[in-house]
Structure formats: structure tokens, C-alpha cells
Amino acid sequence: MADFVGQITPLLSGTISNATPLILTAVGAVFSERSGVMNIGLEGMMLISAFAGAVGGYFAGSVWVGLLFALLAGLVFALIHALMCVTFEADQIISGTAINLLALAAPGFIMLIIFGHKGTTPTVPNFNNLSIPLLSRIPFAGPALFDQDAIVYIMYLLIPLAYFVLFKTSFGLRLRATGESPESVDVAGISVSRMRYYGVAISGVMAGLGGLYLSTGLLSAFTENMTGGRGFIALAAMIFGRWHPIGATLAALLFGFAEAVATRYGQGFVPVEFSQMIPYVLTILVLAGVGGRAIPPAAIGRPYRKE
């Protein structure tokens, strides 16, 4: 029993660490998809931001400059996706896949030019853990929740903010309407394109923050393909959370917890390959209607052309 109690804090802490990049990316993706643009490119947006954040931080010697680079990279890739899908009416799935391939290939190319080798960057500045006075002394949960790095605290603020923006502001109402019925948004005199650009851009920036957490929060370096499918797990969390920021957060926490349990107790018990399948299998079950159907925004995936 005492042993079990001793496990609570490390398990909770591991859950937060694992879930942070997923939550940021999944909550951001809600904005893109609610505006009517499917974002298969999350993996690429995370990956390129993890890379840009590491390289920016390395050359400036400051992790905060890295943060700026990461957000910018996420934004640029999101704008490419929006330009293709919204303005040029390209297929959203094809564009997203292209974004992923581009983000997979570009870091190797750039690393070879600036560092002379591929694979992994040199050690880059990272975020140190900041222990919040008082709160971090709450039994069990305190050290897990409030002895984390800056990105985690930013995330704590962004989750309620995302909920507020999406459901309590006129911007959120317009964004959601754009994904459900672009025609009526258009008739109301609001630009469908602009709302979709906003949605995709928010998704890109948040995926950028999520990606940055990998190279400067969990590690102090970028390695090729370091996202390893986390962008797709974030996509899974968003669907699991039914296109809702709180739902997406809870789903990402569940996946993070499963990963924490698997890394702590999984060895020799459940093969790691099987525990890694959990988010994907759960998503398939949700889509198959186990526990009610998941219904995406009505106009998702279709370019809107004004007639």
C-alpha cells in the first residue's frame, strides 16, 4: 500500500509530461476542424516546430527565442496548409499529408547544411522546471502539477482560454458556424476564408508549442522524426474528445496516463508495441460508435467556393 502511494506522484507527473504536447496540439486542432479544415498535418507542424525551436534556441542561446521560432514555424506551416486548402482549393487530406512529408524531410536537409551532420542537433537550451511556491506542496498532486516547465503552465492557461474563445465569444461562434454551415456565414457577410485561416493558424501555433515541448521540455535536442506519431495521437485525442477543447484535454490526459503506466509497469507485462497502440485502437472504437457516435463538423473537408 505504501508502495502504491509512493507511485502516485511520479505517475501523475509522467501523465502531465506525456499529455502536454498532445493537449496543446489537440486543443489547437479543434479550432482548425471547427472552422471546416481537416488537419492531418499536425504531425508535421509539431515536428517542424520542435526543430525550429531547437535550432533557434541553439543559435540565440535562449530557449525563449526558441519558443518564438517554434511558434513561427508552426504558423508558417499552418499558413501553407490554409493557403493550399482554403485559397487554392487543394484537397485537405493531400495537403496535410504533404505538410507531414515536408516536415519529415526538411530538418535532415537543414541540419546537414548548418551542422554538417544529420540525425540529432547538438544540445540546445531547454526550459527548466519552475516550482510554484505553496501549490507545489499540495500532497501528491502538487509536485506533479506545479513542478513543471513554462510550457506546461502556459498550457494550463490555454485550455480554459480556448474553451472561452470557442464558446463564449462571437469569434468562436463564427468559427464554429464556418465549419457547420459556411453558406450561412457567407450570407451573414463574414469571410469564410478568413475564419478558416484563423482556425488553421491557431492550430499551427498550438501544435508548434506542443512540438517545442518535445525538443526543449522533455529533451534538450531535436532528433529526426522525434514526434513519432504524437501528431496523430493528438488528432485521435481531438476526435476522442469530440471536437471540444475540454474533451480533447481529457482524452490526451487519458493517453498520457496510459503511456505513463506502460513505461512504469509495462516492461515484461505488456509489450511496448501493444501499449503504444492504445490511443489508436481507442479512436477506432470511438469512430465505430462504441459509446455514441462521434460527429465531426458538417462542412469539414470541403473547400468553400463563393458562387
Added chain:
Amino acid sequence: MSAAGVTGSFARRLLVGSIRALLFPVVAIVLALVIGAIIVAATGNNPAAAYGALLDGAFGSAPAVGRTLVNATPLVLTGLAFAIPFRASMFNIGGEGQLFIGAITAAALGTTVAGSGVVWVAIIILACLAAGFLWGAIPGLLKARFGAHEVITTIMLNYVGINLAYWLAQHPFSGHGTVPGTGFVSARLAYFGGGLGQANYGSLVAILAAVAAYLLLWRTTLGYTLRAVGHSPEAARYAGMSLGLSTTLAMAIGGAFAAVGGGIEVIGTFGSMSVPFVSNLGFNGIGVAMLGRNHPAGIVLGALLLGALQGGAQQMQFATQVPLDLANVIIAIILLFVTAVGLVELLIGRKRLRAMLSGRRGKEA
């Protein structure tokens, strides 16, 4: 009508047809090459020299041609894996996982019960076909039975398939060698020889697969049904076709092609399934299919282009210090542009594009 008039209209139809088929791929390729040249120039290299080396490395010698063939072979199959469901109006993003299922099937059989020789090669390919068919049927069934969106389920199944294949390769079928993964298979596809390096009869299998896909789509009732469902689900349903069955079959057939691609990688190119297993072929197959406008002949050409880019990039890196990842950057940019209707409108004018594409406006990209 005069004979000249008939020939004239035929030539015109052919011209319009070719423009319609080639316009988007050519615009995408040209733009990607231009952007690639700018990137090369930005790194302080000469774009002409880089592309020259790339071309030389892709087609300049017998080993270069062989390398292009080896690269193109699995891409033909993953391209078909995307194209056939697409004809039935579905996106198969699961080519990667399906390819892994084929690879592990070939490695498992090839290292256990199989002997050597062409009969075992055939049996292994058929086993991949069957495994891929069953694996591909899963998202089809989930769509048909529960309405689960195939884009999401195939993406999720990629990771399930890859993890499953890795577990099988490292545990039940582990070769216990210095390299993690399975041991070497006993049945191998023979090399062509003639200085073509590792080019093997897997390329022939890929060509046969493309022919089979063509015959399936345009010469069988099933193919007609799939295309009818793709064009107009309502009309197909009204005509008494089963949407659920054709949805499932289209995805299953797609999965079968990708899995054969994975099998050929194992019994042709690598001889085993190592962990990690080099791929991304499933995703590049989407680009191949898009370039080939989801037609088997176009897919063969698209696969040759991508295969050449990847093969030539090695020579380019060697000759000019431009990293070979440039090839993958160019492939990604091609894919980014290849469905961008608005971009082509912008480049050549909306009216002219409408005129060029006049006639039936199909739903194919």
C-alpha cells in the same frame, strides 16, 4: 462528315484529353523543381549542376536505372493502394501500415516454412496479398458498418499495423542477429542482372499489378461498380449496388496491393524485415497516385519519377553537397501543389482553365 474532320476531332479530343490528364501533375512538378532550384541556390550550390547530377544518378548508367527501378517498384503498389479506393470515392491513408503488414507476412513465411525457388516466391506474394486484403478490409468494414471515417481509421491503423509488425519481427519471428528484426528469407526474387544492380523481378510484379488494376477497374463488373459508387453513390445505390460491399472491397483490394509492395521490399530488396524498417512508401504512394491521376498507367510513370528523384539524389549529394533529403522535399512540394485547383487557375487564368478542362468535369483530382 469528311475524313479530315473526323481525324481532326480525334486529334483534338486526344489533345484535350492529354492536357486534362497532364496539366495538374506538370504544373506541380515544374513548380516543385523551381522551388527546389531556389533552395539549392540558397545553399550556395549551382542548381543546374545539382539537377544534372540528379538526372545522371537516376538514368545515367545501368546501375542508376536499376536503382530507379528498385525505388519505383513499391511505389507503384502503394500508388495503386491509394488509387483503387479513391476510384470508389475513398481516401486510403493506410498504405504505410498495409505495407508493413505485407512485409512482416513475407518475412514470417520466408524465415519459417518457406523453401527457396519461384514457387515459394509466388506463395509468399499471394500470402501478402491475402494479409493485405484482410487488413485493408478493416477500415472498409468500419466505414460500411458504422460509418467510421476511413481517413481517420486508416491513419490510426497505420500505427497499429506498424507496431504489430515490429512486435512480430522482434519476438515470434526474431532472427536474433546483430540487427534487430527477422532473419533472412529463403525465397528471394531474382535479380535482372545486366549491370542493373539490385533491380529484380519485383518490378515485373509491380507492372503486372498495374495491368491487373487496369483490367479490374475497366474490364470487370466489380470495377464498374466501384467507379459507379465513386461517381455517384446515390445512383449506384438506386441501381441496386451494395455500397457497403464495394466500400469494403475497394479498401481491401487497396490494402492487398500495398502489402504486396511490402512483401517485395522483403523478398526482393532487403531480404529481411529489420527494425526500424525503412519506409514512408505508403505516404509517397499517395503522391504517386495523385501525379498519375489515379490511373494505373499514370501511377507507373509517377512511381518512376519519384523513384528517379530518390535514386538520383544520392548522386547529387555526392557530386554537389546538396543533401539527398532535397528529393523528399521536392516530393512533398509536388504533393502540396498537385490538387491545388486555385493555384493553376491563378497561373493560367480561370477562363482558360475552364476551356482546357471543358467537357466532363470528373471528380478525380
